[in-house]
């Protein structure tokens with residue numbers, strides 16, 4: 001069944017939280033929020049997680065969403081090296097919601113690895129979430145956790161692709177145009193993948209360990225954790241994502257996010 005035709009889960013079901021458990025939920029669920037990126041494409045000269053949205057840093061919106069979802073037994077935030085401000089944002093959630101902070105690396109994959117190392121004892125499942133997807137609704141977190149509890153070792157939320165996607169190669173006549181089309185993908189099979197991506201912690205750690213032995217160019221082309229799981233032969237399940245779970249990458253994304261916040265989307269999620 002296409003993901004977009006699946007029913008939207010009842011938001012009340014998230015109140016069950018991690019203790020409710022299921023066949024595959026013996027231990028806790030850690031949420032690793034990766035927030036160590038520099039925000040080069042946004043171009044505001046400050047780490048993206050610190051950029052204000054509706055007057056509060058992106059990271060605060062992301063943490064509000066994680067906490068409201070009720071799925072986390074432990075929250076780990078991965079921060080840029082040398083940060084002094086985002087650590088204060090995290091400290092503001094204590095004592096009700098203690099946030100564990102660690103320093104990230106030069107790539108998203110390195111930052112995720114640092115977060116996984118801090119997942120702590122008694123954790124079965126981990127959700128890896130981009131701080132840049134700071135408006136993700138709680139029902140997306142719940143949907144990922146439900147699939148893990150039903151027995152999946154890897155789960156991604158996704159939405160159908162609305163553009164026609166083509167592969168390209170370098171053109172032999174750059175005077176006319178730099179690239180030519182090499183093929184057109186069947187759109188009905190394509191999904192735009194979001195975060196939080198959920199995993200059985202041991203399996204994701206094993207995939208990261210395997211990836212650390214790869215050649216640099218292969219490792220650099222990995223843009224999400226699910227791709228590491230795919231590369232080691234794991235089955236990755238897909239559950240519904242949300243359009244408002246956009247990744248704030250460029251100025252136009254920030255403008256859209258400002259509009260969503262000022263129209264009360266967070267309160268509705």
Ligand SMILES: Nc1ccn([C@@H]2O[C@H](COP(=O)(O)OP(=O)(O)OP(=O)(O)O)[C@@H](O)[C@H]2O)c(=O)n1
Nearest residue numbers: 034035036037038039040041106107111131132
């Ligand atoms: N070394 C890195 C790079 C990225 N991220 C995180 O991974 C998520 C997705 O990355 P992206 O949106 O590309 O963020 P930036 O790396 O900050 O953006 P840019 O590439 O424009 O610099 C973000 O929450 C970002 O903070 C991270 O923790 N560590």
Ligand SMILES: C[C@](O)(CO)[C@H](O)COP(=O)(O)O
Nearest residue numbers: 108130193194195223224247
């Ligand atoms: C993980 C991700 O958000 C899934 O869509 C995406 O791959 C991150 O890409 P980025 O280039 O590191 O922002």
